[in-house]
Structures are given as structure tokens and as C-alpha cells.
Amino acid sequence: MKKLLNWGAVGLLTTAILDPVVYSMLELPIPWVRDLLMGVGGVGCFYLLIRYRNEL
DSSP: HHHHHHHHHHHHHHHHHHHHHHHHHOOOOHHHHHHHHHHHHHHHHHHHHHHTTOOO
């Protein structure tokens, strides 16, 4: 479970940060709702890692 949360936090936050950069280089409209949801999911995974660090 800890590896899954760790992957979720790192992957989702990295994608949420880099996705607008890629879309702006391709001159496409940036999907802000999707990026915000990925950011919230990454922060949520990170929160769970910190909150339950002793049990995991």
C-alpha cells in the first residue's frame, strides 16, 4: 500500500505540473480541470502517506 501511495503522490503531482507545459508547447488548450484533479489526487496520496506513516 505504501508503494502505491508513493507512486500515486509522485506520479500525479509530476503529471499535474508537467501536463500544462506539454500542452502549451503543442499549442493545445490546457485541460485545467484534469490537471487540478490530478494535483488534488497527488496531494491526497501524500497526505495519506504522512497521516498513516506508522501503520504503513
